[in-house]
Amino acid sequence: MKAWAVLLLFAVANAKHEQYQGWKSYFVKPSNNVQLKVLGSFVEKYGIDFLSSPAVERNGLALVKPEVHEDFIKSLEDYGIAYKIHAKDVKAQLDIDDEVIETRRRESRGMKNGTIPLDNYLELEEIYDYIDYVAEQYPDLVTILHAGDTFEGRPIKYIKISTTNFEDTNKPIIHIDGGFFGRDWITPSIVLYALQNLTQSDMLDDYDWILAPVINPDGYKYSFTNDRFWIKTRSTDQHLLSGLCPGVNINRNYDFFWNTVGTSNTPCADNYAGSRALSEKESSALNGALVDLISRIVLGISLHDSGSSILFPWSHDGSLSNHAFALQSVGVSIADTIYSNSLPDFPRYIVGNSALVTGIEKSGTGIDYAHMLGIPLTYNLRVPGIEEGTEGFHLDPEYIEQVAKETWAGIVVGARRAAELFGRTRN
Structure with missing residues (x-):
């Protein structure tokens, strides 16, 4: 036996x-x-x-x-x-990647003295455990918002951080999220690093914060257990073929030029936009979490993996919004700060319009939708990833802490610049 x-x-x-x-x-x-x-x-x-x-x-x-x-x-x-x-041989290399991550997991220091471990990629359960721990430790600062459940029944958790319980309407709000795509393994660690720093810094004196470590919990979990490159949600109610090909790309599911360019009507495609705008519980949850506070949000950063770039609207046609100058200027400030804190091996960030920088027009994106709702500065921030000379499909875990630190430094500068430009005029 x-x-x-x-x-x-x-x-x-x-x-x-x-x-x-x-x-x-x-x-x-x-x-x-x-x-x-x-x-x-x-x-x-x-x-x-x-x-x-x-x-x-x-x-x-x-x-x-x-x-x-x-x-x-x-x-x-x-x-x-x-x-x-x-x-x-992609499969063979993924097997090697698994060995590297598993070895690191056995050697991981785990959560110690209230700090999140940044020496390996985090399982969903570890992320939620840490959120709960911080909320318990800082009940006067940190509130967990249950923004709904996923298709498979997992909670979608947002974190509200404020010294005034969001009651001071003069304070601008900064929104940061990660885990949009299932395979974006490094991004929740960056959000949790931001959470850890916010509980111990002066960045709460003048700003309120909303953090979402994992927008797509089902996809994130599935990428660990079944398909390393999984992007979409795991819903099966969007199409007759959804049982065979589950999920929707939530970064094509928002109600802004939905399903007009860079999308597919075929559920087996990674860019499947769903049967309607905001069809997914994950995209609806993000919408619900932000809409009541939208007039105070001055900066929204959605973290993605990878590409060392800071991209802004409009993604669907490459045109520029009325805030294009501010988007470019603040984006460059974030990029310069990251670069000054970066390792020599990491490339300098590219800043620009999403469609123009990538050469791909795509509708229904989160940053376009948030910008349309009224957030003046919205970005996809794609962190450093795989460069020539590397064979694996993830950034070596030894770099997670470095990426988190340099990204947080950029976010701090972005928050200050956003507040200078838009914090008072939008009150």
């Missing part, structure tokens, strides 16, 4: 990541905007998944399925787009 149990455990471990058998990954580097646009078109044409979005003279990381591999390479060569192999 014991021998059978061992064999069963081996079989289960060996079967993990089986869906990526035969897949390859490539660094691709466009040299101009024409090549960038071509790469953007490959998302639809070949079903390419960019784990890190390319930019002009900046590598992107493309995940390529076996059946389109030859056509993808031929197209790159036809358009003269530079490319380089990253992983010849």
